Amino acid sequence: MKSPIKLLSTDFDGTLHAEFEDPPVPVRLQELIGQLQRQGAKWIINTGRDLPSLMEGMARARMSVKPDYLALVEREIYVHEGSQYVPLADWNARCDARHAELFVRLRGDVEELRAWIDQRFDATIYGDMWSPFCVITKTLEDMDAVQVFLEDYYQAAPDVAVVRNDVYLRFSHRDFNKGTALARIASLVGARPEETFAAGDHLNDLPMLSREFAGLLAAPANAVPAVKNSVRVQSGFVAEEPFGHGVFSALEHFLGGRGVH
Numbered sequence: 001m002k003s004p005i006k007l008l009s010t011d012f013d014g015t016l017h018a019e020f021e022d023p024p025v026p027v028r029l030q031e032l033i034g035q036l037q038r039q040g041a042k043w044i045i046n047t048g049r050d051l052p053s054l055m056e057g058m059a060r061a062r063m064s065v066k067p068d069y070l071a072l073v074e075r076e077i078y079v080h081e082g083s084q085y086v087p088l089a090d091w092n093a094r095c096d097a098r099h100a101e102l103f104v105r106l107r108g109d110v111e112e113l114r115a116w117i118d119q120r121f122d123a124t125i126y127g128d129m130w131s132p133f134c135v136i137t138k139t140l141e142d143m144d145a146v147q148v149f150l151e152d153y154y155q156a157a158p159d160v161a162v163v164r165n166d167v168y169l170r171f172s173h174r175d176f177n178k179g180t181a182l183a184r185i186a187s188l189v190g191a192r193p194e195e196t197f198a199a200g201d202h203l204n205d206l207p208m209l210s211r212e213f214a215g216l217l218a219a220p221a222n223a224v225p226a227v228k229n230s231v232r233v234q235s236g237f238v239a240e241e242p243f244g245h246g247v248f249s250a251l252e253h254f255l256g257g258r259g260v261h
């Protein structure tokens with residue numbers, strides 16, 4: 001029988017990959033993804049990592065399968081061609097231009113934002129090529145407060161997105177996230193939302209864990225409560241197993257015995 005899944009979008013850290021497990025990506029999950037790819041499905045790793053960091057993570061994990069697309073830093077798209085991943089030029093150029101405009105504006109706020117956080121928390125604050133303002137806090141509770149402050153601060157600026165993953169936070173343009181990157185790739189592949197599977201574990205995954213983009217939603221057992229709730233209320237699958245083991249169960253659930261041979 002034909003697989004109902006044409007496109008898979010998996011977060012990397014904590015969803016596909018668990019650093020402290022050996023192997024970090026379960027073998028049977030790799031095999032299942034490989035089978036789906038041989039049947040014509042396309043696979044995206046949709047991550048907050050940048051290209052060198054993801055390449056290193058995949059190499060260290062000795063993965064037997066390769067994604068067809070990468071969505072990196074929650075915004076840029078790369079396409080698998082031969083031995084390399086090449087940028088999807090029109091999307092990435094538009095993404096760069098919109099961020100450049102946004103970041104000129106945000107740089108004017110950096111000192112005020114830094115002062116507010118410094119007065120209250122022992123946090124690390126820096127800027128990099130992906131965001132003029134990045135924060136790492138010592139605890140999740142500290143980051144909860146920082147996130148609320150920043151979301152409040154930019155409430156009237158609809159183009160500013162506060163992107164949080166665990167104790168890490170940065171800014172991006174509202175129009176570029178894991179969800180809009182997934183939609184762009186789905187249009188290239190010709191996959192409809194009901195043929196699209198998406199799995200993630202943290203807050204930066206919420207934009208792609210939406211039935212607007214993917215009808216088959218999944219979260220592993222280690223996902224944060226907000227992600228599990230969002231997946232549940234959209235009739236998705238919350239696995240009893242963590243990390244890639246949970247993604248495997250979710251795929252089996254949605255395949256329902258189809259598409260695996």
Ligand SMILES: [Mg+2]
Nearest residue numbers: 011013014202
């Ligand atoms: Mg994650």
